[in-house]
Amino acid sequence: GNSVTQMEGPVTLSEEAFLTINCTYTATGYPSLFWYVQYPGEGLQLLLKATKADDKGSNKGFEATYRKETTSFHLEKGSVQVSDSAVYFCALSGASNTGKLIFGQGTTLQVKP
């Protein structure tokens, strides 16, 4: 079945460091791919998405490219800030019209000043 695997955290970086959070997936068909962010004590917010191969989603300095050949959707940011500290979830859409998403286990990012 469809699944999402994220790198284990926590990831600890200094401010202005480069960020990569790896995400790989297994899916039949052509799912859409998502990154969600969860700040402490809050619900999830959509960070970015890509709906087809080679699409690049971007938002707030974060980017991820839908790579079908490597079944990956790695999240990157060139220079992280303390305010980026959060839990990041990679997800893919199911094939049906139920809208169900399959989430990775989440990766905690801690950015230190």
Next chain:
Amino acid sequence: SQTIHQWPATLVQPVGSPLSLECTVEGTSNPNLYWYRQAAGRGLQLLFYSVGIGQISSEVPQNLSASRPQDRQFILSSKKLLLSDSGFYLCAWSARGGRQRAETQYFGPGTRLLVL
């Protein structure tokens, strides 16, 4: 614009007591609705989803139930809470797919439940 509300924000309940969490969506019609649970430091577990009034699908057997009495209202309930029901409960909605796949989910602020 669409908004999603959850209440209460925080709840402390004794073991064996009943539970009712409410989620409402504004600014859209016929949404798909979802209940998730997030245990401390863990990922998301999909509990229930609904594609229409009175239509509930359960993802995992458990002590909880869900109902959708109105198009934009989704309720999570329990008759008797267990300690293991503690967690952060998130409601989400997505646009009904029709001929298109329903995709992006939008989450509410969550309810933190502590069962003692």
